Amino acid sequence: MEDLKKSIKEISNEEIIRIVISNKMNKENEYNKINISLKEKNNKEYYQIEKFTDKQVFHENIDKNDLEVKLLEFMQDYKQLAAWSANNNFDLKISKKGKVFLGKKKSDNINLLNKSHNKEKNYILKEGMIIQPLIDLGVFTKEGKVVKSMYDKYKQINRFVEIIDDEIRKNDYKELTILDFGCGKSYLTFVLYYYFVEIKKINVKMIGLDLKKDVIKKCNDIAKRYGYENLSFELGDINGFKYNNKVDMVITLHACDTATDYALYNAIKWNSKMIFSVPCCQHEFNHQMKAESLSILTKYGIVQERIAALMTDATRANLLEAVGYKTQLLEFIDISHSPKNILIRASKGNLSKDKKEKSLQEVNTLIEQFNFDPTLYKLLKDDNLI
Structure with missing residues (x-):
């Protein structure tokens, strides 16, 4: 001793x-x-x-x-x-x-x-910055200080911006055209515009799309009040939205059920360089799921629901790979804050033929095993993209 x-x-x-x-x-x-x-x-x-x-x-x-x-x-x-x-x-x-x-x-x-030494985390959206959308959201005070009760929200927003920033830093972008499907009345679209224009100094044209007329009017009024000249909002359905110019980035946050699939499909059709999608309410596979040889997965409702949701996102990720996107599934926020915490990040890349074929085959095997009929799969198949 x-x-x-x-x-x-x-x-x-x-x-x-x-x-x-x-x-x-x-x-x-x-x-x-x-x-x-x-x-x-x-x-x-x-x-x-x-x-x-x-x-x-x-x-x-x-x-x-x-x-x-x-x-x-x-x-x-x-x-x-x-x-x-x-x-x-x-x-x-x-x-x-x-x-x-x-x-x-x-x-x-x-x-x-x-x-x-415990240095302060180097957030992209730093305290002290006067970011009006964060002030209006109640995350920042008028002086640019984080409101203590909103610190988790502050970290979540920074996390999303960091995930986008990881891709942006790979290229020296001078201008970008960005479509935000199902933008809703969230201030995240405005925060992203601030990030692109004020922090990255990129010339962006950003369009938010939503189904609610009052939301679109309110968002356009806010953009005008902020002086965000190249940010506009339009009324439209993800399923049938038409845009004839180039699209560099597609963002879709919490588009419900198969609306995410239509957003991904449109992004693929536009040959978008980058896709960021946080899916929501994945009911499709849960309703279709049959598994005779793996009936343990459908025996308990909560297990089937969660596995079906994970299989939905895995299928989407593989289909993106099958059409030439390098794809990752990332944790967007801690699951204790929300179960809707998976983000699909995809960037156009040079994937080998073998890689694409393997990704598609894995989807075909899943479809056969569990009797799935994925919306994104059908859309791409009908367009001869897979």
Whole structure:
């Protein structure tokens, strides 16, 4: 015990940046490992402790002066500790017989120090920016500060903008034509316009489409009030909307059930460079689903509903690949905030013939196995696109 105290004291006497505690002595210990990192907030340094179970992470913050006591407490249950200071690496091990070994090696860890401090996340839509749509939405105050009760919404909006920004940064776009299907009265369309014009300095023409006449009028009035000259809203149905000019990007958020399929179909027909779609209310597969050999999937209603929704998005993603889009399914927001948290991101790419054929074959297998008749599949088939 004295050797352990001495070793931990030697480690704690240095400016420790990071610690990893592992190799638990007792399998019944719920924490598989413990990470400790030096953080900084409001010019005050502290240590953040992360305790990892099989499925969760538990956090705790402690004062810098409490590190030695905390390490001594933890090391009653673990056999190994690795620590990094600005100038040294430490490796502490405890043998089966309880013997303590401490290794110390000179190392320059200054970069680790810089990375470890808890710097503010570099959001694209930063606090301090006067973004009128976010102010009107109640996310920002008039001074550009995040309203505390709206911080989750602020993160969600930034997450969506980041997903788009990942694609935009791949090319030096000077101008873009963007169609936003089913825009509704959400302020996200206005936020995106701000992002493209004010942050990325791209010359955009953006059109929002919705079925409600009063919504369209209100949105056009707001765009005029904001001075968003190249943002307009039109009355129309996704299923039959016609647009004869080039379309670089199609956005569809929460278009209900097969409306998402018509939006994707139109985007494909226009040969859009980029597609961003958050589907909603996927009823089609749930109503069609039959699975004689896998009846366990249809035995319980809630299981069938969720699996059918996931299969719907997987089918859409594969069909996009089959017509030449590099496609990803991403978590848009945390599922605790909304179960409608999958975003389809697709960009026109050079996919091999084998890749396209495999993606289509996977869809055909799913259709055959579960008796599906996907709307997007029919639309593309009828147009000889697959």
